[in-house]
Amino acid sequence: IGFTEKQEALVKESWEILKQDIPKYSLHFFSQILEIAPAAKGLFSFLRDSEEVPHNNPKLKAHAVKVFKMTCETAIQLREKGKVVVADTTLQYLGSIHLKSGVIDPHFEVVKEALVRTLKEGLGEKYNEEVEGAWSQAYDHLALAIKAEMKQQD
Numbered sequence: 224i225g226f227t228e229k230q231e232a233l234v235k236e237s238w239e240i241l242k243q244d245i246p247k248y249s250l251h252f253f254s255q256i257l258e259i260a261p262a263a264k265g266l267f268s269f270l271r272d273s274e275e276v277p278h279n280n281p282k283l284k285a286h287a288v289k290v291f292k293m294t295c296e297t298a299i300q301l302r303e304k305g306k307v308v309v310a311d312t313t314l315q316y317l318g319s320i321h322l323k324s325g326v327i328d329p330h331f332e333v334v335k336e337a338l339v340r341t342l343k344e345g346l347g348e349k350y351n352e353e354v355e356g357a358w359s360q361a362y363d364h365l366a367l368a369i370k371a372e373m374k375q376q377d
């Protein structure tokens with residue numbers, strides 16, 4: 224399935240907007256995950272022993288940014304090469320982290336929905352179905368690669 228130049232541009236442009244307030248959007252992203260799936264709280268080491276979502280937690284921020292950046296990078300690769308290329312070592316690492324943390328397949332839909340809600344929040348009137356479609360498509364490809372790696376290590 225192809226990824227158009229337009230879709231790539233939409234993903235890049237929206238990331239440029241969200242990037243301007245990392246503390247806000249990383250927190251929003253994370254809060255959405257917990258709103259959709261409260262039980263997912265126990266998966267995250269930086270949350271397990273805190274009552275509420277920690278504001279300004281450097282790990283939370285860095286990881287949230289990585290999810291957005293990797294999805295953005297996936298969009299670029301889908302456009303350039305028609306497939307996702309993540310360095311083997313990165314994929315193995317992400318596979319093992321998620322497997323060890325107890326992440327299972329249905330969680331990937333939760334994170335996708337949280338990501339989409341965060342885009343909606345950040346983009347305001349610039350948000351539309353085309354933007355959502357482009358991000359969803361890139362995310363799905365990336366998620367598939369991570370899930371496949373998790374199964375291989377299982």
Ligand code: HEM
Nearest residue numbers: 263266267268269286289290293324326330331334365366
């Ligand atoms: C950790 C990315 C999906 C839960 C991480 C890290 C990254 C990442 C970059 C940090 C690794 C490190 O340096 O320590 C992604 C991407 C995803 C994805 C790109 C999808 C395309 C998910 C899903 C869940 C999840 C679906 C389940 C809710 C976790 C947990 C950790 C983690 C529990 C470990 C955090 C900790 O305890 O420090 N993820 N993730 N991730 N992710 Fe994801």
Ligand code: ISQ
Nearest residue numbers: 252253283286287290334
């Ligand atoms: C890790 N993996 C997926 C999503 C995340 C969101 C916020 C912080 C860490 C994450």
